Every structure is written in structure tokens, then in C-alpha cells.
Amino acid sequence: MSYQIVVCGGIAPDPLQTLEPVPGPALKNEMMLPHVFDPWAAHALYEAGHLAKLNPGAKVWVVSMAPKAKLQQVMMTVAQKLPFELVPLDGPPGGFTDSADVAEALAAAIRTIAGLDLSRLLLFGGWESATRGAGTTMQRVGALLGITEQFLAVDQLEVRDGGSLRVWERLEGGRQQVSLCSGLPAMLAWATGHLPEPPNHPPTGMANGRLLMPALQKAKPAPAGAGCTFLDVSLPKQIRQTVIVKDKPAAEIAREIVEWITQ
């Protein structure tokens, strides 16, 4: 079966950066900080790539709203990982844009993809973003596209003979809910999935790049966020304690974290 998979994903500042909210609201020097592809959406992307690889003829699109200059830098890594076509939207970076606005812009962009059959769409994204953490964007995109089969915090997907899907969703307490979905279209908002980050593959990057750069140049401005006003923003009351260690086994790290939490 030739799948059409659309992955929605934004970008997030590199986690090593010091993030400080400033009036706007925005993050201090946000455009100057290195960024990564949103980690949750990245899991969705790796799953999409894997599915496409197993199903010849399948195609992956990545629909991303971000300042296009930053998106371009992020794509220099992401585009080397697997074949996809980028549908960029030149909009604000993640954190302070209302998820409803973002969803609308994404859904509108998906509708413009030539040759896409919405009735056979597999819509992928993260169950939340690393910047906003609203956990509501993908449901809205799905709803706007008329996709009612929606799965949240997905850990695993199995495509069964006949085209039905078995989906594992993450629940509280380490348990999972397993559902059967008889067919497409469907929306899967991924948690971590179970695939590692694919290694960089420069020839794939070169192939993606030939379409990616013109698409970025033509990216349309997406004036999302106009409908929402923030009165105040501040850092969460949280103490960040960074400890740099090496050669420590995972079990030992886990024990220390538990000890720290229960202190």
C-alpha cells in the first residue's frame, strides 16, 4: 500500500541553551540560539520514515511552521536522515503561539499539498511539543482535516494485512492501551515511539536538499498567534542543577535522580 504520511513538527531551542523569557513574549536571543527539530515530532518523523521504507511507493511530507531561516538550519541535519518533502510555513517559533492558530495554519498548508488524498492520509505529529507542551495541536489539525480516528501518545504502530492499524498508546503508570483501527485516514500523535534517531545519510540530504531549498525560499508567511495576548511570562519556579558526569551506569543515574526527587 502506498502510504501518504504527513508529519507535523516545529523546532525547539537546543536544550543546552539558557532560556529566558523576555517581553514579546519571546525567548532572549531566540533567533541566535541553535535549534533542533522538536524531539516529539522527531520521533513521529522517524516512525514515518521507517513505515515509508517498508512500503515502497509511500511518501513522507514534513509540514513545519517556524521562522524559515531557523528551519533551514535545522533541516541541514533532519533532511539527511530520511527522504521527505518539506512544506515550510514561515511563522513564529513554538513556545508562545496558541495551538489553535498553529493547527489552523498547519491544516491549511496540508490541504495545499498537491496529489494528497486526505481520505487516505496518515497524519503524524508529536503528542505535545517541547516548546509549548499544549498537547492539543495535532488533535485540532486532525479535526480540521476531518480525521476522526485519533491516537495520542503513541508508542507503537503495526500495519496489519488488509491495511488496518494496531496502535499502542501510552497511559498512566507505564501501561498501554492497544486499539485496532480499521483503516485510513488516521492521526497518530507520537510519544517516543521505539526507533532510534536514524544516522545522517548525506546522499539523502543532497536529494532532499534540492527540493527543500526552493521550498524554503518560497515559504509563505503564516501570521499565527495574532488572536492571543500574553499578560505576563516568567520562568517556572524550578531549580536547574546540572551535573556533568561520565562513565556512570544508567541504573546509578536513575538511583540518584530518585534520591534527589524524594529528598
Place this chain on the structure above:
Amino acid sequence: MSASVAQTTVDSLRALPGDAVRQVLWRFSSRFDLAMLVQSVRAVARGPVARLVAQGARLTHEWTPEKNELLREFDHSGITAAYMDPEAGGYLEGPKNLALALIAFELAWVDAGAATGSLAGCLALSPIHERGTPEQRSRYMALAAPGGPDEPKRGSFALTEPIPFAGVETGLLSGKVRIAEWPDGGEPLLEVSKRGRFITNMGFANFVTAAVDSDDPRIQGSLMVILEETDPGIFDRGTPTRKLVHQLSSTSDPVFQLKVPASRIVGGYRVENGVILPRYSHGEIIEAVFRRTRVTVALMTSAKLLSAVEPLIRYHRDRFRGSGAVSPGSPRFELGLQQKEDVVHRLLDIWATGEASASLGFQAARLFDELDPIEKRKDEVLEAAGVSGSMAAFKFLKRKQGDAIAALKTGAGDPVLQYLILDAQANVHCPACKLWNTGHGANTMREAVSLMGGYGITEDCPGFLGYKWMDAQLEATYEGPEAVQRRQLTVTMTNEIFLEQFRLWIGEMRKIASRRPGAGACTLASAMELWLWTLNYLQRIKLFQGSRQAVTFPLADALCWLLASRAQILDVEELREKGPDNPGAAEGLEATVQFLTDLCHIQAARAAGEVNRVCSELVFGHRAHPSWEGAGHSCYQEEELIGIESVVPGASGFTSDFVYEDGRVPDKAGPCVDMSGLADFNRLSTKVHGCMSGFMIAKNRAAQALQKVMIPAALDYPA
């Protein structure tokens, strides 16, 4: 400098220059292929390479399985194939000098041994790529290309030999080749014996390009030959070199005694009167190879300097945090050691050196990218004109020298003239960056280690600065130590085509200075004039000669300072001009440009000071110091002055030192030096001093920026 942390309204550098800024500075913002390559290599450098170093893999000379695993990382990430053309399994179109330079830079940001390991493979292939026959090229490129069913074959380049043979003097070859068998009408079988010393990649290489000399009247001269591990005879990898540096690369002293077909002679051969005439001598091949690969080595040291900035800022800022006695918000807490003027000023020197050396190295890499296709076009022209053989080509090009100089003013369309112009530049820029980036870079790395205190010389030092310091010394040594680069510069920097360009560059700097006074360009232009004057002078008085290394070498060093500073200024001008149109670089651009301009000013002033010192030493140092009597006697006797006075009253006041009639000398320091013929030098030298105006103001401004610049919470690779 103020110790306060008060906010100022002046926009100051907000974050360390990111990828977008670097892409503009180093002119690859329109090359997404290179931007991707950088990310790919960075993931290897700051991932598996950094983890290996942090785990202590550098503490053994042995080629361990963990180190060997890096080769696979290089294959998967595109590092191995970056050197290859698409038809040979690569993925980058066109010349690859800038691409390889970026790879070296990214890997050496963490560990230059890893960079060396990856690039030594290219070094082994280079003789074949540059001078090999089409069959040799297709065979070995295909073997070395990753992505096939088998592990790619890896190569070594073996020139250096055990003492007393090939080292700096590459002509002293003990490696020999003779004819083992020569069947009637068939291909000769060669017997090659070669011992290597310090040969990189030897722990695992499957083939070797080796330099050998003829030991048989039926073979003419020297040549390079390809040896394979499966050839009959001895292919002994030797024991690992007990080196103190670059431990993520494999180095050993191999021994080869092998029989190979004559088709392995790099570049092929012809037979005349029963004698094998190799198409290229080993000297011609290494010339073509090193002029490209040395640029990548130069950039390894640049990366170290720039990589030291972030860990040093963090160390300085955090130095007193966590003590109950130093409360948050206090200057001591917020700025730590950055409160101290010397700390920030020295870091600025390191940073400025790093910027200048990266600018010079990448400029050289781009120059070779430009030169490569033009060189091919030049070869076509020569072939069409029936010019064959290196001597005939040399004579042909020599006749075009004058035209090339004229074309500098008119703009040359002719590929031969374009070639001569670029070649003259490349012949200077390659040794210049290898020499200055690594040699001065190694000295500057010591400063970086110093600024990290005791931590600097431990294995735990963030950014591995101690390792990097030692590693820099190897970069200054292999592929030709500093003496080799200086020797080459002695010749190439006096090429009139280069000097004519140099004169134009003085004008170029003056133009920049008129648009932006007080940013270093004028300082540099004045120092360039002083250097040129000194070269002319030393040539005129016949002191500038190949055998007088104490004259030629310092002048070569001085030129490097000038070229590095010029490259840095040109890069920042590029950013100033193109940055606003580049959305990725545009944020905070004004402050970034201001800061980088201040670094240019700092560097230009250092360069000017260095040039002034070198030139003064050379110009004055060879003139005898005057004495009151004897050989250096240059003083009037009192009675001579009385005589002068009787003819022109008052004239004795214009004479210099004199000796009294009773033999007494004036009670002062000593007789003054004779400046005759040096009025121009003094004028130019004084001008250089004047041109230093404002550089400390720039440094103070940059120091304030350094105190405020935002850095990430932790380094993005383990330590």
C-alpha cells in the same frame, strides 16, 4: 574596565556566532550540501569522537577496536565519501577543498586525531586523484568508497623514512624500486623496498602510496607507487608510534618489501630505450598533493582556538559560584574571573587569533576550489598548444608572467592568465596558513590552557584544551614542519604576480579603511607597506637569499600575520554586507559585526606590531652598531667640528655624535645609529605606530561584550 554588571544601552554581542554567521563569513551560505556536511560531521565529532576522548581512548598508542569503530562512523556520516566525486561513490559535486576543510575543522573542534585519521585516507588517495592514471583513479576510488557490500579499503601515504632519510628533506629517499622481472613484451614487475616512519593509518591500511627512488638503471629517477596488503612479500605494519598526540589516529613505522606490477607507478610510465620513465617524480606528486592537504591541517588548529572560547568563558564566569561567601547577583558571582581585565583581554587575543586563522585557512580552501577547474582549463590550453612535459609547461607559463600582471588590472578572461594569478596566490596562501595557523596557533593554545588554570592541564578539562595544545604541535610538524613552509614562502612570496596582487591588496585595505576608519584595515595596510618596503630593501642589499634563513624566514612569518589579518577583515566585511539579507544571520547582526570588527582591529594591531618588530630587526639588525672608534666609527672628531664651524658657522649643531680632542666621549648612552637611506622605513614604521590608535579602545569594548555574551548552560560534548 568596569567591574559592574549593570546593563548598558549599547547593543553588545548577544550570543556566540552561530552557524548562519559562520556560513556567511566563510562564504558557503548558498551551499546547502556543505551546511549538511557540517552538521553530519559535527554529530560524529561531538558524539562518538568526544565520548572516546572522554573515556580515555587517547591514553593508549594501540589501535583499539573502539578507535577502529570511528572509521565506520566516518563512513556512515559521509566523511569518507566526501573526498570522492559522485561517479566514484561520492555525493558532493565539484572541487572538495572547502568541504574537506570544513570536515577537518569540525572534527578538530573536539579531537584533531580523529580529523587526521579521516584525512590521512584522502592523503593516500590524493596522489592517485591528482596524478594517477584513469585506471588507477577508478580502481582505488571505487575500492575506497563506502556503501558497497564490503568494508571500504583504506589507505596510507608513506613518504617519511627512518633517520637519516626523508624528513623535511624529501629528496633523501632510502626507499628503493628495482625491476624484478621484465618478460619480453610484457609488463615489468617491480620490487619495492620501503621503510616508513610515523605513517598515519598504518594500523589498518589496505593500500599505501609510497615514495621510492630508482635503484636500477632501467628505471629513471624517483616515483610514487601503490602497494597493496595482498601483494607478494612483506607488508609489515610495524609497531605503533609512541606519540603524545593525536591518539585517535593510527601511526606506525612500517616495512614493505613487495613485488608489484609497473602499472602501480602513480601516473603511469613510458619505456624508452629499455628504460622506464615514470610520468611523475615523487617530488612532483607530493607537491600537487600537499598544496591541498596542508590547508586542512591548518584549519585543525583554528578549530581548537575557536573551540576554546566557550569553555573558557564558562570557566571564568562560574569560577566563584556555589560558595556561600559569594552571593548571587554580586559581580564576583556573575562575572567571576571575567572581572579581571587580563583574563578577558587574553581571551580576546585567543579568539582574534582563532578568527584570523580560520579566515585565512578557509580563504585558502576556497582559493583551491576556484583554482582546480581553472587548472584543468589551463592544461587543456597547453595541450591544444602542443606543450607537453613539466619543463615545457614551466617555460610557457613563464613567458605569460607579464601578461598575467597586466591582466590583474584589466581582469583576465584567459584561463592561463587566470591560472597564473590564482596559482601565485595559492602558492603563498597554502604554506602561509599551514605555517601560521599551526605554529602561532600552538603558541596561542598554550595561552588558552593557561587561562583554565590547573584544570587546563588535566584530562578533565572541558573542551580538552590540554590535549589540543599538544596536538597543535603535531599539526605544525606533519605534512611539512614550519621550516618547509617558510622555505616555500621564501620562493613564492617573491613571485612578481603575487607581489603585484599584494600591492593591490594594500589599496583594498585603504578603501575599506576609508569607509570604516579605526577598524584595523588602515593599520594593516600600513604594515603591509612596511613589509613590502623591507622585502625590496633586503633584496636590494642582497640579504634576502635562500641560504639566509634568518632573513627570509622571519619575513615569511611576518607575511603570514598580514595575510591572516587581511582574510579576517575581508570576512567581516562580507558579513557586514551580506548579513542583513541572510535571515539566519540577521538577528543581533549589528552587535556581532561590531564585535568581530573589534577582533579584526585587535588582530591587525598585533600583526602590525609583529611586522614592525620583524622588519626593524632585519633592517637595523644587519647594520653595524656605530662605535666611538674602530670599525663602527661614525663620529666626528672635535677638531673636525671646529673646522666645519669655521666654514659654516652653526653647522656643527646639525652633526651627530663627536669625540673630544682629548679622546673623551659625550656622557650619554652611546653613539647614535646611522639612519641614512632609511628615511622611508622610519616614515612607514612611524605610520604603523600611529595606525595603532584606537585599538585598545576596541579591545576594551570587546572585553565588555565578552562579559555579557550569552553562552549555553553546558558544553555540547562530554569532557
